[in-house]
Amino acid sequence: MHAPIRTTTRHGRLRGLLAVACLAAVPALAQSSPVAAPPGPPSPVAQRAGSATSGDEALDNAVAAVVVAALAEQLDTASIEVSIDSFDVAISSLRDRRVSGQGRLRLGEDAEWIGFRYSTLYDTLFNSAGYPQLTIGGVAAGERLVPNDAVLVRQLEDRIAGELDRQFGVPTARLQFDDISTVEGGQRLLRITAEGVADFGRSGMTPVRIEALYDLVANAWRRVNYELGGTTR
Structure with a gap:
C-alpha cells in the first residue's frame, strides 16, 4: 500500500466578495459538519488569479468557494476578502481528497489580515467540496495567546x-470549565476555547467543548459553537 499522496503549494491570493443575501441562514449556535455537497452552480465569489494552486483548477475553485462562503457566514459579514495561501491535498478514498491549508481574511474595509486554517473534503466525481472546518485566529505571525477576559x-x-x-x-444546566484559552x-x-463538563443535575454530566469568536470592534460575538460528547452544535 502506498503512502497518501500529498502536494503543497503556498503564497498565492484568492479574493472573494460575497453578498449576505446569497448565503443560507444558519442558527447562531450551530456549525454544520463537513459533508459532500451536490453538484451545482459555484458560490458567488469574485476570484483573482494567484500562484497558490493544488495543480487542479477545479479543486482550487471548489475549495475556495466553500471556504469564502463559510467564513462570510460564520463571521456574519456582507463583505470579506480572503487570501488562500496553501492547498495541501491528500487521498482520503478512491473518490475523495482531504484538502487543508492556511489563509488570511479581511473584514469589510479593514486593513489588517487575520489568519485562519481550513480543512474540507473534495469529491472528484462531482468536483465539489463539503462544508469546511475552520480555525480563525492564532494562525498568522504575531497572533498570540492573551489573558482570559473574565467578563x-x-x-x-x-x-x-x-x-x-x-x-x-x-433550567439548572451548569458549566464547569477546566481549561480556557484566548488567542488573538x-x-x-x-478566539476563546474552553473545555470542561456540562452538569445537568439528576440527568448527569457530559463533556463540553466551546469555541467562540468575539469582535472587539463591534463588541459582539461573531461565532459561538459548542460540542457535547463529540457532537457539534
Whole structure:
C-alpha cells in the first residue's frame, strides 16, 4: 500500500466578495459538519488569479468557494476578502481528497489580515467540496495567546447555559470549565476555547467543548459553537 499522496503549494491570493443575501441562514449556535455537497452552480465569489494552486483548477475553485462562503457566514459579514495561501491535498478514498491549508481574511474595509486554517473534503466525481472546518485566529505571525477576559468568559458561560436550557429543558444546566484559552485573531478578534463538563443535575454530566469568536470592534460575538460528547452544535 502506498503512502497518501500529498502536494503543497503556498503564497498565492484568492479574493472573494460575497453578498449576505446569497448565503443560507444558519442558527447562531450551530456549525454544520463537513459533508459532500451536490453538484451545482459555484458560490458567488469574485476570484483573482494567484500562484497558490493544488495543480487542479477545479479543486482550487471548489475549495475556495466553500471556504469564502463559510467564513462570510460564520463571521456574519456582507463583505470579506480572503487570501488562500496553501492547498495541501491528500487521498482520503478512491473518490475523495482531504484538502487543508492556511489563509488570511479581511473584514469589510479593514486593513489588517487575520489568519485562519481550513480543512474540507473534495469529491472528484462531482468536483465539489463539503462544508469546511475552520480555525480563525492564532494562525498568522504575531497572533498570540492573551489573558482570559473574565467578563467575556462569563458571557460565554451564560450564553451556552441558556442554549442548553432551551435545548434540553433543564433550567439548572451548569458549566464547569477546566481549561480556557484566548488567542488573538489580528487586533480585532479574540478566539476563546474552553473545555470542561456540562452538569445537568439528576440527568448527569457530559463533556463540553466551546469555541467562540468575539469582535472587539463591534463588541459582539461573531461565532459561538459548542460540542457535547463529540457532537457539534
